[in-house]
Amino acid sequence: MAVLGAVWAGAADVCVRANAADGGTGALEQPFRTLSQAAAVLKPGDTCVIGGGAYRETVRPVVSGEPDRPIRFAAVPGERVVVSGADVLTGAWSVHQGNIHKAAVELPVEQLFIDGRMMMEARWPNTPLDDIMVMQRAAAGTGTGYEQLADPNLPPGDWNGGFVLLWPGSQWTNATRRIVEYCPGQGFRFDRTMEMEKKDAFHSEDPFKPRAGNPYILFGSLAGLDAPGEWFYDTAARVLYLWVPDGASPATHTVEVKQRPLAFDLSKLSYIELCGLNIEAATVDMTEARNCLLDDCRLTYTEHFRETDMYKVPAPRTVVTGENNTWRHCLVAYSAGTALRIGGKGNRFENCIIRDADYSGSVAATLDMKRSEDAVVTHCSIFRGGRDIVGLGGSKRVRIEFNDIHHANMLNSDSGATYCFDTDGAGSVIAWNWVHDNLSEHTSGIYLDNFSRNFTVHHNVVWNCSATGIRTNSDAMNHLLCNNTIIGCTQPFGIFTFEKHVPTQKGTRILNNLVLVSHKPTDPTVFVQGELGPEVHHNGFGAIDASAVPTAGSMAIDAGVPVNGITDGFVGAAPDLGAYEYGGTAWRPGADWCEPRTELDLAFSPQPPVTETTMVRDGLLLWLDAAAPSGVESDAAGQLTRWLDQSGQNHHATAEDGLILVPAAMNGRPVVRSSGKGRAVVGTLRAQAGPLTAFVVAQAQAQETGASQWQRILGAWSGQGKEWTPPNWIILRPRAPVVSPFPAQIFMTQSTTGLTLEHVTVFGETSAPGHFLVGDIAEVLVYDRALRFDEALAIEDYLNAKWGLK
Template sequence: MQMGCSIWSIVVLLATAPMLTAMEYYVSERGSDENPGTAERPFRTIQRAAGAMKAGDTCHVGGGVYRETVKPAASGEPGKPLRFMAASGEKAVVSGADVLNAQWAVHKGAVYKATTDGQFIQLFVDGRMMLEARWPNSPLDDLMAMKRASAGDGTDYERLADPNLPPGDWNGAWMLLWPGDRWTNATRRITDYQPGQGFRFDRTLEREKKDKYHQHDPYKPRPGNPYILFGRLAGLDAPGEWFLDVETRTVYLWTPDGKSPAEHRVEVKQRDLAFDLKQLAHVELHGLHIVAAAVDMTNSRHCLVEGCRVEYADHFREMDLYKTPSPRNTVSGEGNVWRRCLIAYCAGSALRLAGKDNRLENSIVHDANYTGGSSGAVNIGSSDGSVVSRCSVFRGGRDLIQHDDAKRVRIEYNDIHHANMLNHDAGATYCWGTDGEGSVIAHNWVHDNMGELTVGIYLDNFSKNFIVHHNVIWNCSNTGIRLNSDALNHLVCNNTVARCPRPIGTYTYTNYVPTQKGTRILNNVFLGHLKETDPHVFVQGELGPELRGNAYAAIAADGVPTAGSAAVDAGMVVPGVTDGFVGKAPDLGAYERGAAYWRPGADWGGVQSKLDIEFSPQPPITEATMIRRGLRLWLDANDRATVEAVADGRVTRWLDKSGEGHHAPAGEGFTLAANALNGKPVVRSIGKGNLRVGTIRAEPGPVTALVVSQNQDVGGAAWQRILGSWSGQGKEWVTPNWLIMRPNASQVQPYAAQVFVHQALDGVVIDHVTLFGAPSAAHQFLVGDIAEALLYDRFLRFDETLAIEAYLQKKWGAK
C-alpha cells in the first residue's frame, strides 16, 4: 500500500513539472501578441507578457521603443520575482510619448504649424524636451537656468505690474510667479493683459489660511519677485519653443535647427506611467530605459528597480504654492529598492520614497524640480526607515533631499550639490517641524549650493532628534548647518564646514522663545567666523546647546587634518560616532588622520565630485603684509597723502591706495578730523553729500567689504548708508545690490567705532560704489566718520577676514 502511494506521488509530480518551471518570455518590436512569446516568436508588447507571467517568470525586452503602460496581472513571490529585463546589449525603451504624425506647413519664418486632435502639455523633438512658448526666453539645453523677469511696483495679490512686459496678446496664458519670500511658486491665468503695464490674475494669490509665524505675509507678491509668462503663441519667438492652440486644434513648433518638423521625430506625452506596480509584490525591472513616463510602486512590497534610466518622468504646468501634483515615480509600501538608476529631468520630485524601509541606493538623480516649486529632488517625507545611500543628487530647483515628517531615516554617503537653483531659502537637505527619532545624516559631501540663501544641511524650525555627523560641507551661499529653533536633542558631531558665509546658525520666529535644549555640537571643524556669543549662531543661556571642541584647524585638500594640525586628537569620544579613531583621541572634523578614507556618491556614471578645501590659518597682518589679492579699493584716513583737502580743511578727494586707481571725489560737507579715533584722523561727514567711487565690477560675482566707522552725534535721516553698491536697477538691498548701513538704522543713535563686514559668495555687483550715502540717489547721507575701507572682488576666507578685522581693530581701537 505504501509503494502504491509513492508511485502515485511520482506520477503527480511528473505531470505537474511543466507548471512549476519558471517561464522565459520575449518581447520584440518585430513580434506579435498572437505569438507564444518565445525567443523565436516573441510578443509585440510588454503588457502581453505581463498578463501571462506568474511568480518566477522573466520577460526579456528587445531593443526598440514600446509605447505602453505595463501592469502585471500578478505578483511574484519571495525568491521568485517577476522580472522585466532589457535584452542583453540592447536598448529597450518604454515611452509615455507617442509620435505626432502631422502635416506641417510654414506659419511664419522658422515656425511651422499643423492640425492635431491630440491634447498634450509636453513635446519632444528627437528625444529632447522643447519649451512651451514663453517670455523671457530660456536656454533650451539647461532646464535649471530659467530666465525670469522681475515684478514691478504695483504688484500685489490680484495683479502684476511690469513696465517691461512684452507686446502681443497674452490673455489666457499662464503666469508662474515666485511670490513674497520666494520659498515656492504658483501659476495663475492671465487676464486684462496690457503690454508694458501689467495684468490681472484669474484668481487671487492671497491665502485663506494666514502664516502665523511671521509678522508679514511671506507669500504676498511684491516688487522684485521673479516670474515668467508661458503658453501663448505671442511667446513663440525662439528655436526649441512650441505652442498648442486647443481651440483651433493647431500646434506650432520652431525646431532647434529651424528645419521643418517633418525632418525630425516629434513626440508628445500621452501616458503618465511606464509600469504600474501598485499593490504588487516581488516585481523587478532591470536595465530598461523609461522616457516621458514613470514607475508607480504605491503600496508595493519588496519590488526592485535596478540599472534603469528614467528621464522626464513627469511634467506639469499648474502649481499653487505648496499644492503641486504628486510625484509620478512613487514608492510606498515596504521593502522596495531603487538601485543603480539614473533619474533626470522632472518637473517635480524625481522620486518619492514613502512607506516603510524603502531605499534608494547607488543612483544618480539630477535636474529635478525644473519648475522651481516646493518639491525636493528626492522626497522621503512622511516615511519610516527610508535610506538614501551612496547616491549622487544634484541640480535641483529647491531642496535635493527633502525629509519633512520622516522618522528613523538614513541619508548617508551621498554627493549632494547644486541645490536651490530656482528658489530662495532652502537646503541641500531639508525638513521643517520633524521629529527625526534618531534619523542620521552622515558621511555626505554637501557642496556648491549657491542659490539664494542656500543651506547645506537644514533642520528648520521645530525639528528634533537628528544625528548629523562626518559630513563635509562647502560652498553654500548661506549657512553650512542650520538648526532653527526649536532645535531639540540634535547631535551635530565631527563635521567639516568650509567656504560658507556662516558655518552654523539658528533662527527663531518672532514671539517664540529660542531653544536648542539638549542639542550637542561637538568635534566640528568650522572653517568660518564662529562667534559663540552671537544669538544668530547659537541660542544663548540655559536653553543653548552644549558646545565642545569646535574650532578651525589646518586640513589638506581632501579634508584630512595635516600633520601637526590643531584638529588631531583634539576631539572627545562620542560612542557610536567616533568609534575606531586613531591616536589618543578622535580628531576634529569629518576625517580622521590615519584612518581609512571614505568617498560618497554613486560609483558609476562619471559624476564623482572633487574635494579641494585645503586650509592653513592666516597669520597676523600688518599694513605692509596686507592681503592684496583681489583688493580693488583701499581708503585709509591715516595715510595723509591719500586725503586731498583745501586750505579750510574740506576734503575734496580720497585717493585709493590699492593701486587700482578707484579714487573717490567728495561731495559737500566732508572734513579730515584730526585725532578723532585712537589718535588718528578720520573723514567726517555732516550728512550733506557722499563719496562716489563708481564702477569696479559691473558683472555679478563675489565681494568682501570691511569699513571702520563711528558716529558720536545724533543727526540726519533714518537708514543712513555707510557703503553701498548698486547695479543701476532694483532696490539697493536686493541682490545683485548690497549695502552696509549704520547700526539700528531706523532710529539714528550714536554708535561706537567698529569694523563693519559684508561678504557675498556670488551674485552681486561692485558698481555705483558709494560711501556716506545711497548709491542709487543723492540721499540717506551718513552723519558720521569713516576711518578706513577695504573692498575685495572675491570672497575672502574667514581667517583672512578675521586677520584684517584684527588689524583694523588694533589700529583704530575699534570693536
C-alpha cells in the same frame, strides 16, 4: 531569436519581442508582442525576457511574486528595451509660417519629443533647449500685486487665454494663472487672485504677495512660438504647431507626445523585479508595494505638468511606499516635479543617480522622503533641482549616507540642498555626504528648518552655499552637529526664530566641526545665546588639502573630542576636526558610475598674520588709516581736506566741514574726529554691483545736544533707492536710534554678490548730506570681493592689536 536562445535558455519562462507576430504564446519560438500579454500569465518565480524595441503600454502584473520566487521582467543583455509613455504622431504636416509647421492632432498634447528629446512649449522669454534646468525669466514691474502683473517689457501679440508662471513674493515656490486683459508693454490681470486663502501663520507680512522684481514666464499662446524647438497646441482647433530645431519638416523626424503616466503599475504588489529597462516619458508606481526591486533601469522624462498653485503641485507618480523595496543602480532624470517620492518603511536606494528634477521650479523636492520611516539612501548622486534636493519633511529614522548632493534651488530661493520643516527626525542621520553648490539667494547646505529636532548630522563636507552651511532654525532641539567640514559659505551655522517665539537650541550639541567660514559664536544669528543655547565647543579651523583632508601640522589634527558612535576608530590622540581624519580612510560619496564625477578642490591654508606692510592686497580698493604717516591733508585751521587712500588706488576721501585729526585718541594713535557737520566723500570704487568686504574701526564719546539719530559710519549708494535697500548698503552706529557714546570696535559687512561701491561715503549719508556721525574713525578697509574667513580674521586680529580693542 538566437540571442534569446543562447543567453536565456532555461531561464526564460515568457519571451516578448516588439516585432513579434500576433498570436504568440510567449514561448521562445513564438514570443508575445506586448509586455501586458506576458504580465497576464506570469506566475511567482517566472522571468519575462524582453527583446529590444519600444513598448508603448502600461504594464501591470496580475499577481505578485513570493519570497524567493519573484516575478521578473528583464531585458536581453545588450539589447535596448524601451517602455514608453509616448505615442508617435503620424499625421500630415504643412507649413504654417516660415519654419513653423502644423498638423491636425486629436491626441492631447502637453509634452512633445523629437527624436527622443523634449521640446519646449512656446514661451516668453525664450529658453534654450540645451539645458532643461535653465529657465530665462522676465521680472515683474512696479504695480504687480495679487490681481495683476505689470511690466513695460511685455511682448507684442495676443496672450489672452495663455498662462503666466510666477514666482511671487519671497520666491519659495510658484503659481500659474490664466492671462486676461493683456496689454503689450503694460500688463495683464490674472483670471483669479494670487492671494492665498490660508494665510502664512508665521510672518507679519505675506511672503507670497506678488511684487516688483518677481520672476515669471508666459506660455500657452501661439504668440510665443518664435524659436527653434518650440511648439504650441491649440486645444480648441486641435492643431499642433511645431518649429523643429533644424528647421526641417517634422515629417523627417520622429515626433512623439506623452499619453500615459505609467510604464509599470506595481502598486500594492509584492516581489516584482524590473531589470535593465529604459523607461521613457513614463514611470514606475510602487505605491504600497512590498519587497520589489528595480535594478539597472533608466527612467527619463518621468513626469510633466504645466500648472502649479503655490504649495498645490500635482502628486508625484514615481512613488515608492509600502515596505522593503529596493532601487539599485538606477537613473531617474528630467521631471517637472519630484523625481522620486519615497514613503513607507524600510525602503532602500543605493548607487542611483537622480538628477534634473522640478524643472518647473515648483515647491517639489527632487527626492521627496516625506513621512518615510527607516529608509536608506546611500552612495547616490542627487543633483540639479529646482528647489531642495532631498526633502525630509515628516521622516523618521532615515539614513542619508555617502551621497553627492548638489546644485539645489536652481529655480527657487531660501531653501536647503536637504530640507525639512517641523520634523521629528527621531534619530535620522545625515552623514558622509558632500553637499555643495546651492547658490540661489538665502540657501543652505543642510537645512533643518523651524521646529525640527532629533537629527544627527556628521562627517559631511558642505561648500559653496550662498548663505549657511548647516542651518537649524528655532525651535532646534536635540540635534547633534558633529565632525562636519564647512567651507565657502557666508556663515557656517545659522538660526532664525519666528516672531512671538522664544529662541531655543536646547539639547543641541555642536562640536568637532572644521569651520572654514567666518563666524562669531556670540552672534545670536549663528547660535541661540544663554541657557537655551546649544552646547558648542571644539570647533575650529586648520589647513586641509584639495580633498578636504587635514594636512600635516594642521590645527585640525587631534583637536576634537570623542563622541560615541561618531568618532569611533579615530587616528591619533583624539579625533580630528571635520569630516576626514589625517591618516584615516578616505571615503568618497555618490554613485560610482556617475559622470562627470565631482572633483574636490578645497585646499585651504590659513592666512598668516598681517601688518601694514603685509596687508591683504587682493581686491583692496580703499584703505584709510588715521595713523599712517602723511595719511591726511589739512588746511591752516587744522580742518581735514583729504583723507589719503593707502591702497595704491588713489581713492582719496574729500573732507567736508567738521573733520579733524586728533592725536593719541585710540590706543595712543590718532583718529579722524567728526563733530557732526560733514562727511568724507570717496566716490565710486567700482561701477557694477558685486561682492564686497568692508571693515571700519570707530568709537563715539559724549554726544552733543541735537546730534542726529541714525548716524552713518560708512556706506555706498547706487544713485537709486533707499540707502539701506540693496544694492545700497550702510553701516550704522550701534543702537542707531539712540544718541549715546559707544566704545571703540570693529564694524564689518560682507556680501558674496550684488552690492554697490558707488558714492562711497564716510561719516554720513551716502545719497545727500545728513545723518553725520559724531565720533571717531580710525581705519577703513574696503575690498571688492568677499574675503575668505581666515583673511578676515587676520585683518580683525591686526585691527584689534593696532587699536587696542582686545
